Amino acid sequence: MSSEKPTMIEFKDVHKYYGDYHALRGITATIRAGEFFSLLGPSGCGKTTLLRTIAGFEGISSGVVLIDGKDMQNVPANVRPTNMVFQSYAIFPHMSVAENVGFGLRKDPRSKAEKAKAVEEALAMVGLKGYGGRAAHALSGGQRQRVALARALILKPKVLLLDEPLSALDKKMREHMQVELIRLQRQVGITFILVTHDQEEALVMSDRIAVMFEGEIAQLADPETLYRRPASRKVADFIGTMNFLPARVLSQSGDKVEVEAEGFGRLTLDAEQMTGAKTDAGPTIGFRPETLTILFDGQTASDRESPATVTEVVYYGDMTYYDIKLDGSDQPLRLSMRNVFGRPVLDIGTKTRVAWSPGALVLFR
Ligand SMILES: Nc1ncnc2c1ncn2[C@@H]1O[C@H](COP(=O)(O)OP(=O)(O)OP(=O)(O)O)[C@@H](O)[C@H]1O
Ligand SMILES: [Mg+2]
DSSP, rough: GGGGGEEEEEEEEEEEETEEEEEEEEEEEEEEOEEEEEEEEEETTSSHHHHHHHHHOOOOSSSEEEEEEOTTTTOGGGGGEEEEEOOTTOOOOTTTTHHHHHHHGTTOOOOOOHHHHHHHHHHHHTTTOOOOTGGGGOOOOHHHHHHHHHHHHTTTEEEEEEEEETTSOOOHHHHHHHHHHHHHHHHHEEEEEEEEEOOOHHHHHHHHEEEETTTTTEEEOOHHHHHSSSSSSSHHSSSOOOEEEEEEEEEETTTEEEEEEETTEEEEGGGEESSSSTTTTTOOOOOGGOOOOEEEETTOSSSEEEEEEEEEEEEESSSSEEEEETOOOOEEEEEEEOTTTOOOOTTOOOEEEEEEEGGEEEEOO
């Protein structure tokens, strides 16, 4: 579906130097119209820098940035079809909510009544209908962030740029605003580009995500692909929890790969389960905690099973996280189980069996 959408932003081999420091190292990517797109990566990887090259706050050293097909070289920030919402929402505390939202319309030729109507509409969009007369300083953090959003949306940008807009909010408010932002994006249909270092936030909110490390995009994909088929161990480690087991590739013929993995023994994988570029670290099998299941008394595996010992137990109410070691392996593995009423939580040291399936594994070459 989303592949049908036209291109909104295109980066072609974009480099950015701050003095000697190479902050963006050949960014090539396409962001589609109407997409909820996230830039995800650790602190200092270049997310804000890349966002600012779209807004025009930052010149680039080489390469091309196109917005809606137009080369942005020499196009100043104030005439680009973009608007930015900052982390520290920068609203004016001495103004009313309506004055804040209408701030960008100062030079708009429309009548006062028309502008007031536009302000009301923008406030309604972010769930602040009737708040116009309120003093901006008398708002909660979440409400201020909504005012900042309304102030950006009223200018009807083609692209809304959001630099960690929720990071100052507490967990509950952040989760609430995540849902609100998704709803808002669907409603207005414009392209949202969100910067975040929170992998869960990116997974929850985005149509597609660019994972960045050290000025480069390591992988650009939809959330499910990122989670299930990470392009490298580094991406796998950054997004959720990934277990690793050392492995040996025995043979490869056609679309099948024969592998010997520590603790799992011999197994056959489809070639499409192989991912990433060859590294010096050697081949490794990777799998997510929820793809291993403890077999309780009498249960049998529908696919493969292996004997294991529980080495750590963390009880979360709805879930229990177990660390286990497979017989024949010293590698600690993390396993997550949804708790079921009446079923015991196992103790450290318990000998058990775990079920797994070769289809849920990835092979990092
Ligand atoms: N104006 C500047 N002058 C020199 N170096 C800069 C400048 N702005 C950013 N940098 C450097 O460029 C790199 C990328 O910075 P950027 O702000 O894009 O990171 P980020 O991914 O947004 O990180 P964070 O998650 O901490 O906000 C960092 O190493 C930073 O120190
Ligand atoms: Mg930043």
